[in-house]
Amino acid sequence: MDYHKLCLDLFGTDDVNELERIARAYREKNPRKAGRKKKFTAEDVQAIRSLLENGMTMKQVAERYQTSRQIIGKYLNEKPAKGYTLRITYMYQQYPCTIIDVDFLNQRVMARNKTKDVLHRAFGVTEAPTWDDFEAFLRDRCFPATRGNVKDLLKQLQLTSYDPLQIAEKTRGRTAEDDMWLKFSYYPMEGETYGQDQS
Incomplete structure (x- = not known):
């Protein structure tokens, strides 16, 4: 094979320096800094x-x-702020009403409301919920711990203890009282691989 002719046909030159420049430009990622704006x-x-x-x-x-x-x-x-590894979206039918970011390590929550209807907000009129508010919210999205058949319900959910977060994950926080439900998305701590997104 005549590589001299091949270089001329493919690159329009047989100059070694020019061929090296072309090769560098090819290897460089996005040399024109092009891309979707x-x-x-x-x-x-x-x-x-x-x-x-x-x-x-x-x-x-x-x-x-x-x-x-x-x-x-x-x-x-x-994505949630650093340290927040769980995002719960409080949904009304197909509409997101409140985004709740959870930092388990420091027991912090951040909430952003996406509706003006306080009845469809996770924490009502409370704009800066506490950890206690978050735990109460989760309990409200579960069957009560005092229910007579609680052991049977936990067994059906394949749970060994009454944990409102785990129950809400299994049931999507659905209750008979309203059309609200929960969507869970997990995010890794920095340096870890991404977890699962439950749509």
């Missing part, structure tokens, strides 16, 4: 949040902004 500004994201809070569905918002629901979700659902 950020689609939404902070103002856009705030406007999208307002539309959702006022009753528009994710599908309707995506159609308005001529994008997909996944892209909208990517901008709205940033």
Whole structure:
């Protein structure tokens, strides 16, 4: 094979220095710094949040902004702050009402409401819930510990003890009293691999 001719045909040159430059450019990741630009500004994201809070569905918002629901979700659902390894989304039917980030190590919670309806908020009018508020919220999303057939219910859920978090995970926090439910997403501590997302 005539490599001299091949270089001329493929690269338009047989100069060694020029061929090395071409090879370096090929190996360099994204040499022109090209790529998808950020689609939404902070103002856009705030406007999208307002539309959702006022009753528009994710599908309707995506159609308005001529994008997909996944892209909208990517901008709205940033990762929790450092130390927070669980995110619980308090849902009403298909609408997210409150985002709850949980730091088990320091027993902290952060809540962000996505609705103006206090009856559909996880902590009602409370904007900065405490750890006690969080534990009470979980208990409210479970069958009571004093229920007569609690042992049978735990057995059905394959649990050995009454743990409101584990019960809520198994039942998605559904109760007979309302149409609210819980969505759980786990995030690793820094340096660890990602856990599971229960949609």
